Amino acid sequence: MGPEPSAPVPVEIRLTGVSKTFTGARGHVPVLSPMDLTVAGGSTLALVGPSGCGKSTLLRIAAGLESSDTGTVALGGDSPDILRARGALAVAFQEDALLPWRTLQGNVALGRRLARLPGDTGLVRDLIARVGLAGFEGHRPGALSGGMRQRAAIARCLATGPQVLLLDEPFGAVDELTRRRLNLDLPPLWQQTNATVLMVTHSVSEAVLLSDRVVVLSNRPASVVADISVALDRPRTAKMLSTADFRSTIARVEQALAQAETSALAAQ
C-alpha cells in the first residue's frame, strides 16, 4: 500500500531567474545571484555548497516560505502557494519541528491535519512502522533520540503523499551511522510516490547516494558552479557505496566544491 494515491503526473520544479538580497542593520547582503534551476518530475536533486551560501534560502523560496526579489518559481506550472494550499508539498526542516505536546503518532498525523486531509490512523501507523519507529507511537518527542525524531519528521512529511518534497538537511542533526541507515531506509518511501525532491545537504556522499543530480553552489551570493548527474540505479543500496561510479561521482562533486571555495576566496 502506497501512502496516498500518487499523483498522475510528476511535478517539475522550475526556478527561473531567482535572486535574493537580505537587507539588515549592516546594509545589503546579496545571498542568491539570479539563477535558473529545474528538477525533472519524479527525480531528486541535491544542492551542496559552502556553509551559509544560501542553499536553505533557495529551498525556502522554492517552498514559497520566502519570496525572491526577482524571478519566478513554478511547481508543475503552479505557484508554491497553490501546491501548499492543496497539501501537495511537504518540507522537512533542519530541526525536526515536532510539537512537544503531541505524541509521535499525533505529530505524524499533524501533517495530514494541516493539509486538511482526512485522518488515517492505519496509514499513520504504517508510516511509523516503515520509518522504524513501531512501538513508539505513544511517546512524546522529548522521549525520543535525535535520529528517531528525524524519522518522525520524515514520516510526517510522507503522511500527505506530497508531489513535491523539500528536504533541508533533514539528517544534519544525527550521527553518521544513523544517517547512513536513514539514507538507505527512507528514500524508497518517497520514490514510490513519484515525488519530486529538492534537498539541501552538507554531506557529499549523502547528496550522491540520494539524488539523480547534484548541483554545487558557490559561496555567497550563490550561483551554480557545477551540475553533476548521478548514474546509479534505483533503489540505492549499501553495496553501491563501494562502487567506482559512486566514488568517481563523489570525487567530481568534491572537486567542484573545492573550486567553489577557492573562487570565493579569490573573490574576497
Place this chain on the structure above:
Amino acid sequence: MIALRAGLVLAGFLLVWEGAAAALDGRFLLAGPRDILAYGQTHAALLGRALAETSRAAALGYLWGNLAALALAAIALLMPMSERLVRTLALVVFCLPLVATGPILRVLYGPGAGPQITLSALSVFYTTLIPLLAGLRATPRVWLDLVASYGRGRWSALTNVRAMAATPYLVAGLQIAAPAAFLGAMIGEFTGAERGMGVLTLRAMRSIDVDATWTLATLAAAVSMLAYAAAGQLGRLLWPGAPPVLLVAPAAPRSAPLWQRALQPLAMAGITLALWHGVMAAFDLNRFFAKRPADVWQFLTTREDARDTLLSALAETASTVGPGYLAGLAAGAGLAGLCVLLPRAAAVVLPVAVTLRAVPIVTTAPLIVLAAGRGAGGLVAIVAVMIFFPTLIACLHGLQRVPAAIVGVFDSYAAGRWRMLLDARIPSALPAFFASARMAVPAAVLAVTVAEWLATGTGTGNLMALAASTSDYNMLWSAVAALTLLAVAGHALVAWAEVAVFARYAPEQLVR
C-alpha cells in the same frame, strides 16, 4: 518528608504570626491565628454565606475576564494590524479607577452582582492578555514554517501551534488572575451590595473588629491560594511534557515608514476617544456623571483653576509612580530570583505573596503604614505590595523556562546556581519580565492613587476621591484621562526599553 517540611514551615509561619499579633496587641492592627479560629467558629454560617456570594461573583468574573483576554489575544494575533490597538485599549480600560467605574456600573446594572462580576473581570483580563500575547509570539519559527509549508494561515498556526506553545504563559496569567478576581469581586461590593466578603470587611473595619477583619482576610487569602494552586494544576494537565526548547531564528524586523509611526499614536488616541464617547452614548449614560471627551476638553480649557489643581496633583502623583513602580518590579523580580536560588524559600514566599495580593489593601494598609510611615516610604511600600505579584509569578515562570539542553551545558561545567541565574535563566525570563513590566505600569498608576488616598491624602488619588464625593465628575474624568495618559507614556517607555533589550536577546519577540 516533603509533607513534614511543609508542616514545619506552616507551623513556623503561624508562630511568627501569633507572636506579631501579640506584640501588636491593643493597637487594633493584627489578629493572631487563635483569635481568627475563634471568630471563625462563632461566625461560621455568616462567613460561609459571604464567602459563597463573593466566590460566585469572583468565579464568573474570572471566567469572563479570561475569556475576554483569550478573545483579544486571538484577534491581535490573527489581525496583526490590530495588536497595537488591542493593547492600547486594554491598557486604557485597565487604567479606569474604581471611583469612575463604580457609579457607572451600579447605574447600568441596578442592584445585584453585576458590578462585582464586571470589576472582577476587569481586574483579571489585562494580566492574562499581556503574558498571553508574549506567549503566542514565543513560538519557534520552524513550527510556524511547518504550518506555512502546508499552505495554512494564521488561524491554523494559532490552533495547532501557538495556542499550545503559549500555554505556560496562559497558566502564568491564570495564576496571577486567581487572587485578583477575588479581590475585584470584594472591591466590587463597595459599589453597594447587600452581602459578601467586601461588605463584611467594611463593617469589621468600621467596628474596629480586628478579629473579624483578619478572619475575612485569611479566608480571602485561602480561597485565592486554592484558586492559584488549581490554575497551576490545570497548567500541568494541559502541558504534559517539559517546556519546549525555544530554538528561534532571527527575522529581519520590518520597520514601518516614519509617517506611519508618527500617525499611529494619533490614530490610537482618536479611536480611544471615539470609543469613550461611543460607549457612553450607546448606553445613554447620563452626562452628569458619565463625562464625554468633549465635556472634559471644555472643562479643562475653560477652567484654569481646575487645570492647575489637576496638574499639581498629577505632578505629585507622577513623582511617586516611578519609585513605586520600580520598587514593585524589583520586589517581584527579586523574590522570583530568590525562589529559584533557594527553592525552599518558595514554600514561604509564594503563600505570603498570594496572601498579600488577595487581601484588600484597606486591611493591610494600616500595618504597612505602621512599618513604613505615612510619608513617601509608606506610599512606595503600598504600591510595591499592590503590584509586585504579577511580576513575581511571570518571572518565576520565565526563570524556570530554560531549555533543558542549556541547563545541561551549565551542569556540564558544574556552574553554580548564580551563574545559571545570570547567564541562562535571566535571559530566558526576559520576555516574561517585560510582559510583567508592561502589566505593572497601569497597575502602579492605579496603586499610587490608592496609596495617596490611604496613606498621604495627596495627589491625584486624593483629588479623585474628593471629586467623586462632591459630584465633580468633570474633574474626576479629567483625572482619569490624565492618569491614562501617564500610564500610556510609562508604557511607551517600557516598550522602548523592551525593544532595545530584545534586539539583543530575544529577536523572535520582535516579529509581528
Place this chain on the structure above:
Amino acid sequence: MTSLFSNTTSRRRFLQVGGAALAAGTLPAWRAGAADPVTFQLSWLHSVQFGGSYIAAERGYWQEEGIDVSLAPGGPNAPVEPPVVTGTALMGISAADYTAAAVENGAPFKILAVAMQRNPFAISSLPDNPVNTPADLEGKSIGMATANTPVLKALCDMNGVDMNAIEVVPTQYDGAPLLSGQVDCLLSWSTDLPVAMVMQGAEPAVMLLADHGYSVHSQTYIATEDAIANRRADLVALLKGEVRGWNDYLADTDAAAELTVARYPDAGLDLATQKLQAERQVPLMFSDLTEESGFGWFTDETVAANVETLGLLGRNVTPDLWDRSILEEVHGA
C-alpha cells in the same frame, strides 16, 4: 440643561435592559402587580442608620400607599447622586453639602426632607486627652480623610481656632489610630466610630460639630426636579412611609435595631452595636422642631443656618435648594 438630564421612563427602561443584558440575569425580574416599583437609594451599607425605612418596609406602610419600594444599599464607591440623576432611583439619601456640590455640577436636585436635623460629624478623643471644645484642637493631631478638610476648616473659622496649629493625619475611616495612640482625635460621625469604640471598651469623649455652629443638614432626602414634577404621588407615598417608619423607630429604638439585624442577616451586624447606634441617632434626628411639625421638617431659619455654613464650606447655595412642598403634602394629609 433639561435635555442633558432627560429622565424619562424609556431611558430608565433602556438602562435596566442594557444592564440586564450585561449582567446576564442578575437583575430582579419586573415585579408584577399593581404596586408602583420605586427604588430608594440609601447612602451607605444596610444598618440601623436606615432603621425607619426598614420599619416602613416590614410593616407594609409603603404597600398601603401603593408603592413597592426596593432599598438599594450604598457603599464607599456607590455615590448616591448618579442613580438619582438617571432616575434609576426615585429618591436618594444625601447630605446638604453633597447635594449642593451636585447641584453646582448640574444635577437638578432638591432637598425634600431632612432626617438628621443636626449634623452627625463629631470629633472623638480619649478621656485622658480630651477634645471638648474646638479650642482644645490646637496642638493636637487629628485623624481624618483629607476629603473632609473643608469641614475642619469651617469649624475652625466659626470658632476662631488656628487651623495651622492642628496636625491633620490622613487616615482611613477607622477608629484604630485613635485607640492605638497614633492620633489624638478623630473626625467621624458620632453614630459609628465612637459607637464602635464604646463596644471595644473605650469611653471616648465626643464633641458634636453641630454644637459648635456647624449646621449642615444630613441624611437628606433628595429627588430631581423632574421627579418632583412628574412622579409627585410616588414621592409623597415614599416620604409618608418614611415618616411613619421613623416615628415607630423613635417609639422603640431597640425594636428597630432588632428588626435591622433580622432583616439583613448577611450584613454582619452586631445587635448590641446597632442598639447603641439607634439610641445615639435619636438626638440628631428628633427635636422640638420635629415634635411640633413632624419628622423631616425644616424651616427658613434652619435653611438659613445651613446656607451660612455651606458658604464657609465653599458652597454657594440659595434656599431654593430646599423644597418643602412634598413634605407639606405628607404632613398635611
